[in-house]
Each structure stands twice: as C-alpha cells, then as structure tokens.
Amino acid sequence: MIQFMNVTKTYTNGTTALNNINLEIKQGEFVAVIGLSGAGKSTLIRCINRIHDISSGTLLVDDVDVSKLKGKHIRKFRRRIGMIFQSFNLVTRTTVINNVLVSLVPGLPLWRKLTGIFQKEHKIIALEALDKVGILDKAFVRVDQLSGGQQQRVALARTLAQNPDIILADEPIASLDPVTARIVMDDFKKINKDMNISVIMNIHHVEIALEYADRIIGIRKGEVVFDGETSQVTQEILEDIYGGKWEAEKAAMEEQAAYVR
Amino acid sequence: MFDKLFPPKKIVLPGGKIVLQKRSRTPLVVLILAACTVLSAQFTGFSFPMLFKRIHEFFTIILKMIPPDWSSLSDIWSPLLDTIKMSLLGSIIGALIALPVAVAASSNIVQSRIIVILSKAVLSLLRTLPTLVSALIATFVFGLGSMAGTVAIMLFTISYVGKLVYEQIENVDMGAFEAMESLGMTRLEAFRFAVLPQVLPGYISTSLYCFEGNVRYAAILGLVGAGGIGLLINEGLGWRDYPAVGMIILVLIVTVYIIERISEHFRKKLI
Amino acid sequence: MNSIEQQLAAAPRNKLYLGTIAAIVAALFVWSMTAVNFNQIEQNSLKIAKNIVYGLTHPDTQLLFNVSKQSVLYLLLETVAIAFLGTIVGAVLAVPLAFLAASNIVPKPVSWLTRLLLIIIRTVPSLVYGLMLIRVTGPGAFAGVLTVGITSIGMLAKLYVDAIEELDTRVLESMTSVGCTTFEKIRFGIIPQLLSIFLSVMIYRFDMNMREASVLGLVSAGGIGAPLIFAMRSYKWDQVGSILIGLVVLILIIEFFSNKVRAKLVRG
Numbered sequence: 001m002i003q004f005m006n007v008t009k010t011y012t013n014g015t016t017a018l019n020n021i022n023l024e025i026k027q028g029e030f031v032a033v034i035g036l037s038g039a040g041k042s043t044l045i046r047c048i049n050r051i052h053d054i055s056s057g058t059l060l061v062d063d064v065d066v067s068k069l070k071g072k073h074i075r076k077f078r079r080r081i082g083m084i085f086q087s088f089n090l091v092t093r094t095t096v097i098n099n100v101l102v103s104l105v106p107g108l109p110l111w112r113k114l115t116g117i118f119q120k121e122h123k124i125i126a127l128e129a130l131d132k133v134g135i136l137d138k139a140f141v142r143v144d145q146l147s148g149g150q151q152q153r154v155a156l157a158r159t160l161a162q163n164p165d166i167i168l169a170d171e172p173i174a175s176l177d178p179v180t181a182r183i184v185m186d187d188f189k190k191i192n193k194d195m196n197i198s199v200i201m202n203i204h205h206v207e208i209a210l211e212y213a214d215r216i217i218g219i220r221k222g223e224v225v226f227d228g229e230t231s232q233v234t235q236e237i238l239e240d241i242y243g244g245k246w247e248a249e250k251a252a253m254e255e256q257a258a259y260v261r
Numbered sequence: 262m263f264d265k266l267f268p269p270k271k272i273v274l275p276g277g278k279i280v281l282q283k284r285s286r287t288p289l290v291v292l293i294l295a296a297c298t299v300l301s302a303q304f305t306g307f308s309f310p311m312l313f314k315r316i317h318e319f320f321t322i323i324l325k326m327i328p329p330d331w332s333s334l335s336d337i338w339s340p341l342l343d344t345i346k347m348s349l350l351g352s353i354i355g356a357l358i359a360l361p362v363a364v365a366a367s368s369n370i371v372q373s374r375i376i377v378i379l380s381k382a383v384l385s386l387l388r389t390l391p392t393l394v395s396a397l398i399a400t401f402v403f404g405l406g407s408m409a410g411t412v413a414i415m416l417f418t419i420s421y422v423g424k425l426v427y428e429q430i431e432n433v434d435m436g437a438f439e440a441m442e443s444l445g446m447t448r449l450e451a452f453r454f455a456v457l458p459q460v461l462p463g464y465i466s467t468s469l470y471c472f473e474g475n476v477r478y479a480a481i482l483g484l485v486g487a488g489g490i491g492l493l494i495n496e497g498l499g500w501r502d503y504p505a506v507g508m509i510i511l512v513l514i515v516t517v518y519i520i521e522r523i524s525e526h527f528r529k530k531l532i
Numbered sequence: 533m534n535s536i537e538q539q540l541a542a543a544p545r546n547k548l549y550l551g552t553i554a555a556i557v558a559a560l561f562v563w564s565m566t567a568v569n570f571n572q573i574e575q576n577s578l579k580i581a582k583n584i585v586y587g588l589t590h591p592d593t594q595l596l597f598n599v600s601k602q603s604v605l606y607l608l609l610e611t612v613a614i615a616f617l618g619t620i621v622g623a624v625l626a627v628p629l630a631f632l633a634a635s636n637i638v639p640k641p642v643s644w645l646t647r648l649l650l651i652i653i654r655t656v657p658s659l660v661y662g663l664m665l666i667r668v669t670g671p672g673a674f675a676g677v678l679t680v681g682i683t684s685i686g687m688l689a690k691l692y693v694d695a696i697e698e699l700d701t702r703v704l705e706s707m708t709s710v711g712c713t714t715f716e717k718i719r720f721g722i723i724p725q726l727l728s729i730f731l732s733v734m735i736y737r738f739d740m741n742m743r744e745a746s747v748l749g750l751v752s753a754g755g756i757g758a759p760l761i762f763a764m765r766s767y768k769w770d771q772v773g774s775i776l777i778g779l780v781v782l783i784l785i786i787e788f789f790s791n792k793v794r795a796k797l798v799r800g
Binding site: 049051075076077078079081082083085087088089090091092093094098102103105106113114116155158159162168 | 434436437439440441442443444445446447450453454455458459462
C-alpha cells in the first residue's frame with residue numbers, strides 16, 4: 001500500500017511540483033495518473049521510488065517512510081519497485097537477455113558484477129520474464145534491431161525479472177503507435193491481474209487510460225483534482241483536469257489516431 | 262567590433278531597396294597571416310637562397326640510405342622488439358588507468374564537481390606535455406632504459422585515451438543509467454551495466470589507435486636514452502652510417518604498417 | 533525440453549573468440565614486461581623525484597619574466613614561430629601530394645604510389661628529419677621550421693585527401709552547364725569547398741606542432757627544447773619548472789583559441 005500524506009515537493013529553483021498531496025493506493029490496483037504536461041505527474045511517480053526527494057509531508061510504502069531511507073536501504077527498497085520509461089531506457093548496444101539480466105545484478109557477488117558472467121538459473125529467470133511478455137524468440141537479438149513496441153516489452157521483462165510489488169510507468173506508450181500501444185497496455189493489464197502487482201502509470205492518452213485502469217487520478221498544477229474509479233469519470237471532470245483545454249487535447253489525440261489508421 | 266570599424270556596405274537595388282552587405286573578413290585574416298609568416302620567417306632565419314643552395318644535401322643523405330645495409334639487420338631486432346614492448350606495455354597500462362580517470366572526469370557520472378574539474382585539469386596538463394619531455398624527466402627518476410620510455414608512453418596514453426573516453430561518456434544516453442538506478446543499483450554498478458556497454462567499443466578502438474601512434478613515438482624515445490630503437494638511429498646518424506639508418510627506417514616502416522593493419526582490422530570490427 | 537531451455541541452449545557462443553583474444557592480449561602483456569627492468573629504480577630515485585616536484589612547484593621566476601634572449605618568453609616566441617612557419621611549409625607541400633593521392637582525381641597506380649610515399653614520410657620520426665636537416669641549414673631555428681614542415685606533411689595530406697574525396701561534384705556539373713572554364717570551375721566550384729576544411733586541418737596541426745617544436749631543441753634545431761634539456765642535465769629543476777610552466781600555459785592558450793577558431797570555421 002502506498003500512502004501520500006500532505007506531500008509537497010518544491011524544486012531547488014522554487015517551482016512547486018506537488019502541493020499537499022493525499023492519496024492511498026492499495027496493493028494490486030491499476031492507477032492511471034492523467035493531466036497536462038508539467039502538471040506534476042512525473043514528479044508524483046518519481047517520488048514513490050525516491051528518484052526525487054519530497055520536501056515535506058510523509059510518503060509511506062507498506063508502512064515504510066520513504067523519505068527516511070538512506071543509501072543501501074534506498075537501493076534495497078527500489079528493488080521492490082519496477083519502473084518503465086517513455087524512452088525504454090535500454091542499453092541498445094547489447095542483447096535483449098543482457099538487458100533483462102541487469103535487474104538481477106544487485107544481488108550478485110562482486111566478481112560476477114565485474115565480469116558480467118551470469119549463472120544458468122539467472123538466465124532462466126530472465127528468459128521466463130521474456131516469455132511472459134511474448135518475446136522469448138528475441139532473447140539473443142541486439143536491442144537496436146527491435147521495434148519500439150518490442151523494446152518496451154524488453155523493459156517490461158526487465159522489470160518482471162526483478163519480481164516487484166509495484167510497477168511505476170512514466171508515459172510507457174507515448175513513443176509507440178496506437179496498435180503497439182494497445183499490445184503493451186494488454187501486457188500491463190495481464191501482469192497487474194495475474195501477479196497482483198500494483199501499476200501506477202502516467203499516461204497522456206485519456207481514452208486508453210479509461211479503458212485499462214481501475215482508478216484515475218487527475219492532477220492539475222501539482223494538486224489532485226480528481227481521484228476515483230474509472231466509471232465515475234465524466235466529461236466535466238476531464239474538463240476540470242485539463243483546465244478547459246480538454247477539447248483541444250482530444251482533437252489532437254483523435255487526429256493522431258486517425259493518421260495512424 | 263569588426264562591423265563598427267568597417268561598417269557594412271550599402272547596395273541600392275534599382276527598385277530602391279537597400280541591401281546591407283557585411284564586409285568580408287578575408288582580407289584582414291590574410292593580412293594578419295601574411296604578417297605572421299614574414300615575422301616568423303625573420304625570427305627563425307628562414308631563407309630561400311640557402312634552402313635552394315643546400316637542400317640537395319638532404320636528398321644526398323636519403324640517397325645514401327638506399328640500398329639499406331642488410332647486414333645490420335641482426336643488430337636491429339632486439340631494440341626493435343624493445344620499442345614494440347615499450348609501446349605495448351605503456352599503451353595497455355595507460356589505457357587501463359585512463360578508464361577510471363575518464364569516469365572521474367565525466368560530469369554526468371561523478372556528482373562532485375571538484376573531482377570532475379580536477380581530473381579534467383590533470384588530463385589536459387598531461388596532454389600538453391610532449392612525450393619526449395616526459396620521457397626525459399622519467400629517465401632521471403627511473404634511470405636510462407626502456408622503463409623511462411614505458412612510463413612516458415603510459416602518461417601520454419592516459420591523457421589521450423582519457424580525454425576521448427570522458428567525452429564519449431558525457432555524450433552517452435543516460436536513460437539506461439536512470440533505469441538501473443531505479444532498480445536498486447549504486448551509481449558505480451549503474452555505470453558498469455548502463456554506460457560501459459555503450460562506451461566500451463569506442464574505448465577499445467581509441468586505445469588501439471593510440472597504440473598505433475605510440476609505436477611511432479616509441480621509436481624516437483631512444484634519443485633521450487629512454488630505450489628502444491631511437492638510440493641506434495641517433496648513433497647511425499652521428500657516425501654518418503646512412504645505410505644502417507636506412508635499414509632501421511625500412512624496418513620501422515614495415516613494422517608500423519603491419520601493426521596499423523592489425524589494429525585497423527579490429528577497430529573496424531568494433532563499429 | 534520446454535521452449536525456455538531450448539532458447540537457453542541456442543545462446544550464441546562467442547566465449548571462445550573473446551577468450552582467445554584475451555589470452556593473446558595477456559600473453560603480449562607478459563611478453564612486453566620483459567623489456568622493463570624494475571630493479572633499475574634506485575634508492576635515490578625517490579629523492580630525485582622529490583627534487584623535480586620541488587623545482588616544478590618553485591619555478592625560477594626571474595628566468596620566466598625577463599626579456600633577454602635566454603628568457604623563457606623569447607624562446608617560447610621562437611617556438612611559436614617555428615611551429616607556425618613549419619605548419620605553413622607543411623601545408624603548402626601537402627597540397628600537391630594530397631591531389632596526387634586522391635583516388636577520384638588521379639589514376640589508381642599514381643594515387644597508390646603517393647599514398648605509399650606518404651606512409652613513409654609519416655613513419656620516419658621527426659627527430660630523424662631534424663638530424664638530417666641540420667646538415668642542410670646548420671643548427672638553429674631554420675632547421676626546426678623545415679623539420680616541422682616535413683613532419684606535418686603526412687597527417688595534413690591524409691586529412692586533405694579525405695576532404696578532396698568527399699568533394700561535391702554536382703556543383704561542377706552545373707557549372708559546366710553554365711559554360712565555365714576549368715580554371716573557373718576550380719576557383720569557384722572546388723576552392724570554396726576545400727578552403728575551410730584545409731584551414732581547419734592546418735590549425736589542428738599547428739596545435740600539434742607546438743608540441744613538436746618544443747622538443748626540436750634536442751637535436752639543436754631551435755626552440756625551447758635546448759635550454760630545457762640543458763637545465764635538466766644540470767639538475768636545475770627550478771629552471772625546468774619555469775620553462776615547462778611557460779610551455780604548458782602557452783600550449784593551453786593556443787589550444788583554446790584554435791578550438792574556437794575551428795568551431796567557427798566548421799559552422800561557416
């Protein structure tokens with residue numbers, strides 16, 4: 001369970017990214033965070049695994065106070081939280097399996113860390129993770145030869161191999177075309193339901209968010225303006241989240257979708 | 262500044278429109294370069310008459326080198342191998358040291374600004390020092406012989422490989438690094454698995470290229486007593502034994518050519 | 533055997549290749565160790581090293597700043613002059629060689645022969661040229677200029693050739709269609725394309741020649757090298773310190789400006 005209690009985040013240059021956030025996310029929920037760019041969605045997600053520090057308030061993950069963690073404990077804590085990025089963030093020069101094996105590195109003895117030689121058991125864990133996202137056959141292909149959708153699934157497999165309780169996803173489908181986007185979203189949904197992993201996702205495509213997520217959190221200017229089940233989201237609420245720019249956003253999205261079709 | 266001294270030229274088109282053409286800087290640059298050339302020529306005592314009158318001496322020496330003295334070949338092997346060993350050892354050790362130094366000089370990996378600036382300063386200071394000068398200094402510390410040459414080559418390799426590698430590291434895509442930090446790695450581990458795979462081919466290729474150049478450098482280090490074939494060249498020229506010098510140069514050319522070919526083969530594979 | 537184990541078995545094996553190369557490198561490393569005699573490091577090495585460091589950090593400021601003919605400033609100026617003029621000499625000599633080596637201008641055998649000549653010119657160590665050229669001009673800066681010039685040819689010509697072989701010939705085609713003569717084509721079609729690249733290469737080489745010129749004193753071909761060596765041979769490390777500091781600062785300044793000018797040239 002993730003609990004935000006009066007969380008505020010101010011950057012060193014003075015801008016307030018998050019303002020007095022109060023949230024509670026239960027284990028196994030599929031949450032989509034929506035809002036305009038710059039509303040603080042990314043900051044919200046990155047505070048959960050302490051890539052960003054919060055300025056005040058309390059952030060608990062399974063009753064652990066995240067902001068009190070230090071050094072080794074942060075890294076141990078992060079092991080339990082997977083993260084997916086818009087630009088995949090893979091090492092493109094090396095093979096798919098090497099990218100997945102990376103998530104097993106923190107538990108290895110030093111000589112294996114230095115040489116990068118992995119045990120058979122670890123390779124099997126990595127291959128199983130690849131199997132779960134359906135790209136087992138690409139295991140020994142170099143990442144730069146894969147399509148965007150395949151690369152994002154490699155990133156998903158990397159996260160799965162880490163066996164996390166929570167997956168944070170920062171715009172995971174923003175660089176993908178609508179068709180691949182749906183395949184990747186299906187993977188997320190499957191992982192969420194089958195393995196009871198919480199998914200907290202920043203997403204720009206409201207339509208897709210409404211279709212896949214159990215719960216929607218709307219953010220505007222660093223504040224939570226909507227928090228509720230997907231079925232409760234109405235046109236007015238979207239207008240509110242997007243501050244009157246909803247029509248323009250929607251038109252832009254439809255245009256993009258039409259272009260691909 | 263320049264535009265104030267020489268205001269742009271106004272061109273009035275027949276239609277009445279005015280176009281401003283900036284004055285070309287070429288004449289000024291040419292003037293400065295010409296002045297520098299003349300001054301340098303006076304300073305260094307450059308004289309064409311002397312050059313034309315005596316340049317044949319240069320070619321006489323070259324002609325005396327042909328044919329080379331094949332009988333001196335047996336004396337060349339050992340110093341030649343020493344030269345190769347010096348450059349090999351200096352290059353390997355230098356390249357190995359260069360990697361951590363390059364990491365320390367990369368502002369995107371190391372967070373402490375002081376360490377970054379200090380490492381960069383050390384690298385650029387080392388780079389300004391001519392190899393021959395560091396070899397000379399090394400002969401005082403390590404005594405005459407190939408140890409001094411090896412140290413000089415090592416220092417040069419550190420500075421050269423170090424600079425090119427930190428430039429590469431700073432241009433690397435940091436996304437993977439962020440991902441690895443988010444899955445619980447230390448910065449060092451994240452470097453090993455996210456950045457190193459990206460820069461490793463470049464690092465090896467740079468080191469190989471540096472090694473090629475080092476073989477050439479190593480050949481002259483003997484002139485300051487730092488071991489290798491340079492000593493023989495110096496002696497040969499001193500005794501005016503030009504056929505022997507010709508032989509050394511021939512052997513050197515063949516050696517450098519072979520090493521370049523091998524190194525090029527591997528560098529092409531890395532891309 | 534399920535599909536995962538199948539995939540595992542299908543892993544490409546390049547361990548043998550990498551292992552062989554690692555073994556060869558390790559063997560070469562051990563072999564090259566035989567050239568170095570570690571017990572040469574004598575007892576007083578450390579003392580000498582300490583003296584050197586002390587001298588370098590306590591330079592002879594008098595030598596550094598006075599204005600006689602033995603001062604560091606004067607000698608540095610001479611070194612710059614040698615490097616500058618040498619670069620010009622090398623740049624001029626390299627142009628015809630570069631055109632003769634460009635495979636898109638001359639027939640293959642000619643280009644191949646010129647390239648061979650360039651390799652030979654490049655491989656002969658600079659100090660060898662220096663020693664040969666003092667026989668022509670006598671000791672002094674003049675020999676230094678010629679040495680730097682000849683040493684520069686190899687690299688300059690190689691980089692010129694790259695520029696020539698990448699020439700955009702479509703411009704020439706359009707010029708032919710306008711009715712230009714060969715001379716006009718060279719003047720307005722080729723030179724503008726090459727000039728800025730050639731200049732950039734020259735500045736880069738000038739930068740390197742500063743280092744080259746500073747050691748020519750070893751063979752008494754002028755520049756700051758000779759006093760540097762005299763100071764070393766007589767263990768006057770404070771003088772060595774002042775000379776090296778002057779040299780390093782000068783080279784850094786020149787490098788800074790040459791990088792700026794080259795960046796400007798590339799941007800046009």
